[in-house]
Amino acid sequence: MKLRVQYMAQLRAVVGRAEEEMELSEGGSLADLLNQLATTYGAASSHFVTEARQARPSLLIVVNDSAVSARDAATTVLHTNDVVTLLPPIAGG
Amino acid sequence: MSHLPELTPDERSRYEWQLWVRDFGEEGQRRLKQATVLVSRIGGVGGSAAMQLAAAGIGRLILAHAGNVRLNDLNRQLLMTTDWIGKPRVESASRRLHDLNPHVEIETIAENINDSNAAELVSRCDVAVSAAPLFAERLLMNREAVRQRKPLVDSAMYELEGRLTTIIPGRSPCLSCLYPEPPPNWKREFPVFSAVSSAVGSLAAMEVIKLIAGIGEPLTGRLLTFDLRDMSFRTVPIARQLDCPVCSALSP
Structure with a gap:
C-alpha cells in the first residue's frame, strides 16, 4: 500500500526532502514504517528508531490528524493513503 | 477585583488600545499588572516574548539568561544591542524593556535555569515561559513547573518552523509526556530568522496574557506547529501519558 510521509524540521535535511511516497506491506504498522525508514536512511536511523529498533520515544508522530505516541507505534496499523507526519x-x- | 492593583492615569492611557479588547478591559489589565512571569532565556524566542509581555504591562518580569551579548546573537535576539556586545545579555534586555515600558519591574538573573535556581525562580512566578535551546533546561523547567503546579508555555522553533503548547500541570500533557527521553539528536545551534523566533515568542506571550487575564482558550492539550515556508499552521490534540514520571501523579 502507498503512504505519504512528511518530514519536518531537521529531518528534512537528514533525508533530503520534505515528503515522499512510501510503499508498505498491507497491514503494516507505524513501527514497520519507522523501521523501513531507518533502513532506507541508515546513517540517520536514530531519528526514527532506538538501538533496539523501537520507535524513537521523542519523535512526535501525527497520522492524518491524530498524534500517535511512539509507544503505540507497533499497534497502530496504517492504511492506504495515510499521511504520516x-x-x-x-x-x- | 478589589484585590487587584489600580491603574494609574498614565497606565490607562498607555494601554488604552488593548483595553478595547473584548473580555479583557480594565480588569484584565489589572490582572496583568499584578502578575509575575518568568522567562527562561531571552534569546530569539524568549526575548520576543518578554518584549510583548512588557509592552502589554505585565507587572514583573523575571528574565533568566547567562552570558554576554555576541555579534551573532543580533540577527534574532531583539533585546540585545550592538553597543552591548561583550556585556551581560540580561543587562541589555533590562535596558531595552525599561525603555519600552518603565512601569514593568524587571528582575534579571544572569544564569540559565539549573538545578540550583529552578525551584526558587518558579516559586516566584505566576506563569513561566520556556525558551531555552537545550532540552535539559526545558525538561528541568517542566519538572519544576509541574511540581509547583505553575502554568508553563513551552515555545520552540527550528529554521522556518515553530511549535507551541501550554501546560497546565495535572490537566494537560507536560513536556515529558511529549518527550519521554532527552532527545539524542538535538543540536544546540540551529538555523533561525528573527521573523520566525519572534513569531513563536509573540504567540507564547499571547498565551501568557490569555492565562493571566482569563480570556480565550489556552493551547492546552494541543500542540501548535507551523511552517512559515508555506505558511501552514496546524493544531494537533495531544494526550497525557498515564505513566509519565513527571506529571502522572497529578490529578486535574
Missing part, C-alpha cells in the same frame, strides 16, 4: 524534537529558543 514526523516531527523531530526541536528546542530552538
Whole structure:
C-alpha cells in the first residue's frame, strides 16, 4: 500500500526532502514504517528508531490528524493513503 | 477585583488600545499588572516574548539568561544591542524593556535555569515561559513547573518552523509526556530568522496574557506547529501519558 510521509524540521535535511511516497506491506504498522525508514536512511536511523529498533520515544508522530505516541507505534496499523507526519524534537529558543 | 492593583492615569492611557479588547478591559489589565512571569532565556524566542509581555504591562518580569551579548546573537535576539556586545545579555534586555515600558519591574538573573535556581525562580512566578535551546533546561523547567503546579508555555522553533503548547500541570500533557527521553539528536545551534523566533515568542506571550487575564482558550492539550515556508499552521490534540514520571501523579 502507498503512504505519504512528511518530514519536518531537521529531518528534512537528514533525508533530503520534505515528503515522499512510501510503499508498505498491507497491514503494516507505524513501527514497520519507522523501521523501513531507518533502513532506507541508515546513517540517520536514530531519528526514527532506538538501538533496539523501537520507535524513537521523542519523535512526535501525527497520522492524518491524530498524534500517535511512539509507544503505540507497533499497534497502530496504517492504511492506504495515510499521511504520516514526523516531527523531530526541536528546542530552538 | 478589589484585590487587584489600580491603574494609574498614565497606565490607562498607555494601554488604552488593548483595553478595547473584548473580555479583557480594565480588569484584565489589572490582572496583568499584578502578575509575575518568568522567562527562561531571552534569546530569539524568549526575548520576543518578554518584549510583548512588557509592552502589554505585565507587572514583573523575571528574565533568566547567562552570558554576554555576541555579534551573532543580533540577527534574532531583539533585546540585545550592538553597543552591548561583550556585556551581560540580561543587562541589555533590562535596558531595552525599561525603555519600552518603565512601569514593568524587571528582575534579571544572569544564569540559565539549573538545578540550583529552578525551584526558587518558579516559586516566584505566576506563569513561566520556556525558551531555552537545550532540552535539559526545558525538561528541568517542566519538572519544576509541574511540581509547583505553575502554568508553563513551552515555545520552540527550528529554521522556518515553530511549535507551541501550554501546560497546565495535572490537566494537560507536560513536556515529558511529549518527550519521554532527552532527545539524542538535538543540536544546540540551529538555523533561525528573527521573523520566525519572534513569531513563536509573540504567540507564547499571547498565551501568557490569555492565562493571566482569563480570556480565550489556552493551547492546552494541543500542540501548535507551523511552517512559515508555506505558511501552514496546524493544531494537533495531544494526550497525557498515564505513566509519565513527571506529571502522572497529578490529578486535574
